[in-house]
Amino acid sequence: MDDRRSFLKKSAIASVALSLPAISSCACFDTIRASVPMKTRRVGSALVAWYSQTGNTRRYGRLLAKTMQEAGIRVTASDLREVDKSKIGAYDLIIIGSPVFYYDAPLFVQQWVRSLPDLKGMPVAVYVSFGGPEGNQHNAACSILECLVQRQGVPVAQRAFVNIGAYPLSWAGDKIKKTPWKHRDLPDRQTYDRVREYARHVLGQVAQGQAAEFSKKLTLREGLTFLGPIYWTKRSIEEHYLIRDKCIECGTCGDNCPAGAINLADYSVDRQACVLCFGCLNNCPAQAVYMQYDGVRLIGFQEFLKLKNIKIMEPAELKA
Numbered sequence: 001m002d003d004r005r006s007f008l009k010k011s012a013i014a015s016v017a018l019s020l021p022a023i024s025s026c027a028c029f030d031t032i033r034a035s036v037p038m039k040t041r042r043v044g045s046a047l048v049a050w051y052s053q054t055g056n057t058r059r060y061g062r063l064l065a066k067t068m069q070e071a072g073i074r075v076t077a078s079d080l081r082e083v084d085k086s087k088i089g090a091y092d093l094i095i096i097g098s099p100v101f102y103y104d105a106p107l108f109v110q111q112w113v114r115s116l117p118d119l120k121g122m123p124v125a126v127y128v129s130f131g132g133p134e135g136n137q138h139n140a141a142c143s144i145l146e147c148l149v150q151r152q153g154v155p156v157a158q159r160a161f162v163n164i165g166a167y168p169l170s171w172a173g174d175k176i177k178k179t180p181w182k183h184r185d186l187p188d189r190q191t192y193d194r195v196r197e198y199a200r201h202v203l204g205q206v207a208q209g210q211a212a213e214f215s216k217k218l219t220l221r222e223g224l225t226f227l228g229p230i231y232w233t234k235r236s237i238e239e240h241y242l243i244r245d246k247c248i249e250c251g252t253c254g255d256n257c258p259a260g261a262i263n264l265a266d267y268s269v270d271r272q273a274c275v276l277c278f279g280c281l282n283n284c285p286a287q288a289v290y291m292q293y294d295g296v297r298l299i300g301f302q303e304f305l306k307l308k309n310i311k312i313m314e315p316a317e318l319k320a
């Protein structure tokens, strides 16, 4: 028998599903295409910049960079928070990487791209990593491309790479015992081959002066992005703070928080500012982040990997 909470949840999902045809019929997506000519066909230097909470997007970004370096290109590979935006015009190509969060690219990534200076026809490409069954990954990549095109970038490619997901609610409570783990063997060799191939594809597109066009697709998940999935999920998180006695004050939680919501001085989390990315919980080396959902304590990605005895495979080039 359903309790009140799960009954309400199911009712909310049912009403959302019923209203989707209406949402879909009023949603129209413009084609994402360049509005200026591509500034160069020769890539001497490139920037690969990512936002990554649990390492997947970073690993792919580093592999893309390595593959391009092997093709003789000077590559800067970095977390996008460390990029000097004022020097961005010096590159011949930019590749932006992001995880899919809540069926879209995180707002933080979209805002970062929108804050770039005019890209003046620079070729741009995007990749996303995702872990869900159908993560709306194509549309999430389109969201970033849209922002890049607004900054006068010329889109050449986009790609999505699936891997084990890092969303703590998917293994909350009893689910950790029951769930046959999705994508637990990913990334594997084929995933990394696809990443290497993508690097070559992007370079090929630029060499041929080949701009690409993309359109978002109408999907159930795209409909859900209009309904603020973060807001609703946040409402079901009952507690969120740092455990004083466990905290080793390493600052990892704060470094990973894109919203500046962690206050180490009093071990609190500004829940209003929090964007529920789980960066604090997923990365804390001391398990000092307390989050409670539906009466159970959530465990982070690193702890989850240990419990399930999962080791993420590294690509050969990055092992050294």
Ligand SMILES: Cc1cc2nc3c(=O)[nH]c(=O)nc-3n(C[C@H](O)[C@H](O)[C@H](O)COP(=O)(O)O)c2cc1C
Residues within 6 Å of the ligand: 051, 052, 053, 054, 055, 056, 057, 058, 098, 099, 100, 101, 102, 103, 104, 129, 130, 131, 132, 133, 134, 135, 136, 163, 164, 165, 166, 167, 168, 276, 277, 278
């Ligand atoms: C807060 C959060 C929301 C997520 N939402 C989605 C989603 O909507 N669809 C999906 O396919 N994966 C989702 N995931 C899984 C991530 O996209 C996936 O684990 C990704 O590879 C994480 O990238 P990172 O390791 O670079 O942080 C989510 C993960 C988190 C932590």
